Amino acid sequence: MRTPRIAVAGAGPGGLTLARVLQTHGLPVTVFEIETAPGAREQGGTLDMHAGVGQLALAKAGLLDRFRVLSRPEGQEQRTLDESAALLRHRLPAPGEETKPEIDRGVLRELLIESLAPGTVQWGRGVDAATPLPDGTCRLSFRDGSAAEFDLVVGADGAWSRVRPAVSPGTPEYTGVTYVETVFEDADARHPAVAELVGDGGMAAYGRDRALIAQRNGNGRIRVYAAFRGPRDWDVRAGVDLGDGAATRAYLLGLFDGWDERLRDLLRGNDGPFVNRPLFALPVPHRWEHVPGVTLLGDAAHLMPPLGVGANLAMLEGAELAEAVAAGPDLDAAVRAYERVMLPRAERAARFCADGLAMLISPDGVEGALRLYERLAEARR
Structure with missing residues (x-):
């Protein structure tokens, strides 16, 4: 069998895991x-790698031991508070527990990149579109105007995927929930009360719809x-300039008026800017008819x-797709087998996350969050 030409769009956790297991x-x-480079953009916060999902993918990639050296098991601690800062739920990991240890996104990405053969990732090569061809291959067009053909193109290019239109017209929709992010640096030394x-x-800490x-x-x-x-354009409607930290802080403090001052301090004294992050999601279910080559x-x-x-699912999907491709001579059959498992599993997970968001940020406040945690505890029993 001729060695298949495989292209992955996107160097996130899923695409890099796919590449690692293929290699x-x-x-x-x-x-x-x-x-343009591994460190060209700040990679964001922390990820909890679940046993049997993200950790299984890392095991398939031969990277689980290294992950355990880099991860933070103590990060499994979870505290749930109400508006008065009363501690209503406190989960401490047991000694030696590795159910879902934390790892920074940037550290995980570096682990995956370093595991790949030199030159595997072509930096600064943005994908513009994927076009399935009549012979079952796929043409990948790049933003620099060039193009190349592959036996398999895998879209691992995130929320606003340029590959997705080759198989589906699905488009992310605003969930009705926005996160505004900020950061405290060297918290133990400089912000001990926050730490x-x-x-x-x-x-x-949960309150009504926030x-x-x-x-x-x-x-x-x-x-x-x-x-x-709130509406996606909450800032426009409120007349808030997101580039104005003081104005953004004042608006957010108004949203959390009446909350305990220890909680409101999370919006004061921050070291980074406020970053607006409206949450989007694809419709559930999001499925497509199989398209050869992509x-x-x-x-x-x-x-x-x-x-x-x-991220856990993305990594497991990357590992499973690589194993399916490696296992058999029929590339298209391997991709079909992957999709038969991936699509229904992803649908179940997406429904859980949609329902979970509705319970966490709800008119019921902390009671909705506690019901969700109880549902999760029952599922584990």
Whole structure:
């Protein structure tokens, strides 16, 4: 059998895991990434790698031991508070527990990139479109005007995927919830009250249709998210210039008026700017009829609210697709088999995340969040 020509659009966790597992099976692959270098863009916050999902993908990639060296098991601590900062739920990981240890996105990306053969990722090579061809291959067009043909193109290029239109007209829709993000640097030394409130992992305080969420990252950093239901253009309607930190802070403090001052301090004294992050999701279900020569994984396939599921699934999908391709001589049959497993599993996860967001940021406030956590606990029993 001729060695298949495989292209991956996007150097996120899913695309890089796919490339790594393909290479462990001796198959060549090229990853095309619009970013000009690995450190060209700040990669965001922390990820919890779930046993049996993200950790299974890392095991398939031969990287689980290295991941455990880099991860933060103490980050599994979770605190749930109400508007008065009363601690209503406190989950501490057991000694040696590795259910879902945390790792910074940038650290995980570096681990995956370093595991690849030199030159696997072509930086600064943004994908513009994927065009399936009559012979079952796919033409990949790049933003620099060039093009190349491959036996398989995998869209791992995120929420606004340029590959997705080759298989589906699906478009992300605004969920009605926005996160406004900021950051505290060297929190233990410079912001001890914030560090004490958050603990070693994550803290979330819930009120009516809003929440304050904080996550400890590596290197002493704590990221804070003010979450609320509202129109996508809330800033325009409120007359808030997002480039004006003081004006943004004043508006957010108004949203959380009456909350305990320890919680409101999460919106004061921050070291970074306020970054507006409206949450989008693909319709559920998001499925497509198989198209030879092209498929999707991760957010390109099933963008969902950020409830700790998406990156884990993307990595497992990358590993499973690579194994399917490596296992048999029929490339198209391998992709079909992958999609038969991936699509219904992703649908279940997307429904859970949509329902979960509706419970977490709801008129019921903290009671909705506690019901969700109880539902999760029952599912684990």
